[in-house]
Amino acid sequence: MKTLNLLAPISQLFKPLQRQSSSRVNALLINVPRVQLSKGKNKYLLMMIHMHGLTRFGRTIVRGSASKDHEEIFEEIQKEMDKIGICAKCLGGGFISNKEDKKVMKIYGCCKTFGEAPHGRTKDILLSWTKFQHYNIILP
Numbered sequence: 001m002k003t004l005n006l007l008a009p010i011s012q013l014f015k016p017l018q019r020q021s022s023s024r025v026n027a028l029l030i031n032v033p034r035v036q037l038s039k040g041k042n043k044y045l046l047m048m049i050h051m052h053g054l055t056r057f058g059r060t061i062v063r064g065s066a067s068k069d070h071e072e073i074f075e076e077i078q079k080e081m082d083k084i085g086i087c088a089k090c091l092g093g094g095f096i097s098n099k100e101d102k103k104v105m106k107i108y109g110c111c112k113t114f115g116e117a118p119h120g121r122t123k124d125i126l127l128s129w130t131k132f133q134h135y136n137i138i139l140p
Contacts, residue, residue: 011095028084029059036068039100044072045093045106046117046125049086062125064111070111092117106138 010066032049042064050058065073070093081088091110107123119139127131 003119017041025059026118028086029057029077031088032059032081033071034059034125035062035064035096035132037064038068039094039098042066042096042098043068043070043073043093043111044096044122045070045077046091046122047074047077048089048091049081050089051085052087059090060125062122064098070113074114090114091121094122096122101134104134104138105132108140113122 019104028051029049037044043066044062044064047063050056051060062106063073063077068076074090075086078088092115094107094117095109095111097106097108099105105126107119107126123137123139124134126137
């Protein structure tokens with residue numbers, strides 16, 4: 001019982017460190033743009049990014065490219081996130097037809113490697129992004 005009482009003050013020392021780490025996590029995650037897409041037909045991935053061991057503070061992002069495969073997009077994002085100490089998990093993929101001149105997007109399809117992304121969630125993220133707020137986003 002005496003050893004437990006001795007450990008109690010030590011646990012108090014680590015509480016401020018936990019608060020600082022969550023604010024650091026938030027700062028790192030907020031600096032990562034939620035959406036990056038090209039014009040035209042994009043292969044896209046819906047991904048969850050978080051600090052290692054702190055999945056509760058995750059953020060969902062959308063990444064797409066007209067010229068790269070789903071696997072290439074994933075590897076590029078993983079390298080980019082590793083540099084800043086963030087883990088990336090793929091939630092699925094598909095295709096986004098981005099017609100900027102008409103302000104219309106169509107989200108559809110499935111990625112063979114990572115499975116189908118929840119397209120409704122992707123639509124919500126796109127609509128929350130200022131650039132795409134006034135777009136007509138069509139789901140299958």
